[in-house]
Amino acid sequence: MAEEIKSPVPQPPDGEAKPAAEAPSSPQHIAAPEDEKPAAAPSGASEEAKTAVPATPPSPKPAAAAAPPAKPTAPAKPTGPVPTPWTSPMVEKYKRQYGSGLEAQTYLGQNYFTVDSSLISDFLRLLRDDEQFDYCVDVTATHYPSRQKQFDVIWILYSFARNERIRVKTQIADGASLPSSVSIWPTANWLEREVYDMFGIKFDGHPELKRILLPEGWKGFPLRKDYGILQQDNEWVQINLGIESGQ
Amino acid sequence: MNDSNPLSPLDLETPDKTYLDSNELIINMGPQHPATHGVLRVILKLDGEKVLGTECVIGYLHRGVEKIAENRTYTMFNPYVDRMDYVAAVSNGLGYCQAVEKLLNVEAPPRANYIRVILTELNRIASHQLWLGTHALDIGAMTPLFYTFRDREEILKIFEKYCGARLTTHAFRIGGCLYETYAGFEKDVKNFLAFFAPKIGEYEELLTTNRIWLERTRNVGVISGPDAIALGVTGPVLRASGVKWDIRKAQPYANYADFNFEIPIGKNGDTYDRYLVRMEEMRQSARIIEQAVNGIPEGPIMAKVPKVIKPAVGEIYHSIEAPKGELGYFIVSDGSTQPYRVRVRPPSFVNLQALDVMVRGMLVADVVAVIGTLDIVLGEVDR
Numbered sequence: 001m002a003e004e005i006k007s008p009v010p011q012p013p014d015g016e017a018k019p020a021a022e023a024p025s026s027p028q029h030i031a032a033p034e035d036e037k038p039a040a041a042p043s044g045a046s047e048e049a050k051t052a053v054p055a056t057p058p059s060p061k062p063a064a065a066a067a068p069p070a071k072p073t074a075p076a077k078p079t080g081p082v083p084t085p086w087t088s089p090m091v092e093k094y095k096r097q098y099g100s101g102l103e104a105q106t107y108l109g110q111n112y113f114t115v116d117s118s119l120i121s122d123f124l125r126l127l128r129d130d131e132q133f134d135y136c137v138d139v140t141a142t143h144y145p146s147r148q149k150q151f152d153v154i155w156i157l158y159s160f161a162r163n164e165r166i167r168v169k170t171q172i173a174d175g176a177s178l179p180s181s182v183s184i185w186p187t188a189n190w191l192e193r194e195v196y197d198m199f200g201i202k203f204d205g206h207p208e209l210k211r212i213l214l215p216e217g218w219k220g221f222p223l224r225k226d227y228g229i230l231q232q233d234n235e236w237v238q239i240n241l242g243i244e245s246g247q
Numbered sequence: 248m249n250d251s252n253p254l255s256p257l258d259l260e261t262p263d264k265t266y267l268d269s270n271e272l273i274i275n276m277g278p279q280h281p282a283t284h285g286v287l288r289v290i291l292k293l294d295g296e297k298v299l300g301t302e303c304v305i306g307y308l309h310r311g312v313e314k315i316a317e318n319r320t321y322t323m324f325n326p327y328v329d330r331m332d333y334v335a336a337v338s339n340g341l342g343y344c345q346a347v348e349k350l351l352n353v354e355a356p357p358r359a360n361y362i363r364v365i366l367t368e369l370n371r372i373a374s375h376q377l378w379l380g381t382h383a384l385d386i387g388a389m390t391p392l393f394y395t396f397r398d399r400e401e402i403l404k405i406f407e408k409y410c411g412a413r414l415t416t417h418a419f420r421i422g423g424c425l426y427e428t429y430a431g432f433e434k435d436v437k438n439f440l441a442f443f444a445p446k447i448g449e450y451e452e453l454l455t456t457n458r459i460w461l462e463r464t465r466n467v468g469v470i471s472g473p474d475a476i477a478l479g480v481t482g483p484v485l486r487a488s489g490v491k492w493d494i495r496k497a498q499p500y501a502n503y504a505d506f507n508f509e510i511p512i513g514k515n516g517d518t519y520d521r522y523l524v525r526m527e528e529m530r531q532s533a534r535i536i537e538q539a540v541n542g543i544p545e546g547p548i549m550a551k552v553p554k555v556i557k558p559a560v561g562e563i564y565h566s567i568e569a570p571k572g573e574l575g576y577f578i579v580s581d582g583s584t585q586p587y588r589v590r591v592r593p594p595s596f597v598n599l600q601a602l603d604v605m606v607r608g609m610l611v612a613d614v615v616a617v618i619g620t621l622d623i624v625l626g627e628v629d630r
Contacts (some may be wrong), residue, residue: 080352080558080559080560080561081352081559081561083561107561107562107563108349108350108352108561108563110563110564134476134477135476135479136479137479137564137566137573137575137592138564138575138577138590138592140577140590140592142562142579142587142588143588154577156564156575156577156592160476160490160492163497163498165498165564167564185477185479186477186478186479187477187478187479187480187597187600189600190596190597190600191479191597198313211306212305212306213305213306213309213629213630214306214309215306222311222314223313223314223588227314229314229315229318
């Protein structure tokens with residue numbers, strides 16, 4: 001018992017993900033001693049620990065509660081490097097061609113284009129055909145739920161001939177789709193499937209757009225920000241064990 | 248005789264439509280199959296023994312590493328990356344640490360980089376040894392497995408002495424290395440190099456001119472250079488197809504520019520060439536280690552990084568030459584202590600996509616050889 005009541009002493013800030021305190025307590029107490037044993041076992045800390053008990057709400061899982069520092073996004077930004085305009089003959093050429101639909105920037109020495117989603121197919125093809133970006137390293141996405149166009153979709157490209165790596169970024173809204181780049185780089189096949197699997201972004205013209213890592217019947221898209229890490233687990237215990245939360 | 252689908256109900260009315268006449272068969276290989284190196288399921292469409300097409304079913308080991316990252320701090324996520332390609336944990340850690348360092352705009356000090364290079368190259372040898380042992384075993388040569396595991400043990404011992412772990416090492420920290428080299432580290436590494444130098448010859452003696460090995464690997468799973476590039480294949484698989492590209496040379500990181508080494512390439516892009524390329528890579532890795540251990544500079548092993556890692560808002564992509572190919576990390580920071588998004592570009596995942604192209608028209612037994620030669624680790628494919 002001493003181990004378990006000792007644990008609230010460090011009292012980390014409560015993670016937003018661990019509020020559920022009503023889970024049965026016994027299994028967690030088995031987990032707790034791992035962390036706390038060396039300190040708690042010999043010490044006569046029981047009386048100060050006892051005083052600590054009422055002060056703290058029952059913190060069900062000390063080992064895990066120590067994990068997330070859980071600071072909701074820090075408002076005070078350290079002044080760091082900022083993206084600067086990227087200038088090169090290639091950039092000039094495409095700026096002339098596309099005008100305001102295209103932006104070119106450099107951040108920490110890495111160059112990227114931000115392109116309007118209507119231009120993306122043409123632009124990627126031009127990069128491969130005219131600029132020798134023949135290797136599509138990766139296709140991925142990022143979710144910004146507060147934005148109107150919620151998703152950034154990012155292509156990371158490399159050119160063997162130029163030994164140059166660039167990124168192409170575009171923004172799309174939830175439910176909108178993008179033209180598939182499989183016809184440009186066959187490697188995009190699985191990569192786009194993974195983006196679909198994790199974010200639910202559809203790619204028009206993809207040969208077989210279906211889930212790749214998750215099973216067919218999976219609900220939701222895990223890498224979206226509104227997909228909580230506990231919802232899957234909670235749903236399962238609610239259905240199968242009849243308890244509110246497994247945490 | 249006829250083109251009826253073997254899986255459709257048997258047509259008993261027409262006498263010549265019998266089950267035996269059917270010429271397309273769909274079978275499952277895996278997910279629990281000793282030659283799939285983990286839990287890979289390949290659906291094979293066969294005509295007799297000839298492969299007409301394949302479909303990979305993956306995700307059995309999916310743990311949502313990228314989602315985990317968003318719920319951990321930068322430091323706390325560091326050990327997780329070891330669990331992706333768990334036979335090359337050191338490389339995974341190097342890629343992640345360097346990506347975060349880039350995002351923080353700091354550089355690890357030279358001594359840390361030298362230690363990193365030594366451990367990463369040792370890990371490359373260990374990874375290739377494991378590949379060789381299992382790949383040869385799949386094809387029917389059992390002896391190399393015992394040889395390679397015996398020798399790999401020596402590398403794992405060095406890891407254990409350095410950081411306490413053999414497999415999932417968590418050897419590096421953001422900003423450099425946590426541990427100074429232990430007393431006798433250089434000696435251990437040099438002893439290993441002396442011990443290992445004749446061993447590659449031993450492996451090669453077993454296989455390189457072995458007639459069965461040649462029959463089973465030559466012209467098997469051929470992929471041309473342009474096809475490999477189009478499919479995004481990297482690492483030894485790409486180099487065996489004649490493309491001389493290695494990130495350690497093309498865009499050097501971690502002081503790799505200080506060392507002399509060659510990039511071995513193949514000609515035919517077949518399984519045999521990939522074998523030769525990896526054998527030579529082990530020799531080159533030993534060469535790099537030798538230079539690094541002799542030139543290891545004095546100085547600090549940690550750069551100045553804040554206790555709480557909180558990169559400025561921005562995004563970064565950094566990739567390294569892992570034993571299996573280009574391992575990249577794309578990290579988005581929102582200015583908080585937790586990454587907003589971590590994307591891992593896994594070499595195994597992308598290379599596995601080439602399986603279909605490589606085995607079409609081959610025999611079922613060759614599928615086993617090609618899975619082995621791709622050197623995938625399912626922990627990394629599925630993440």
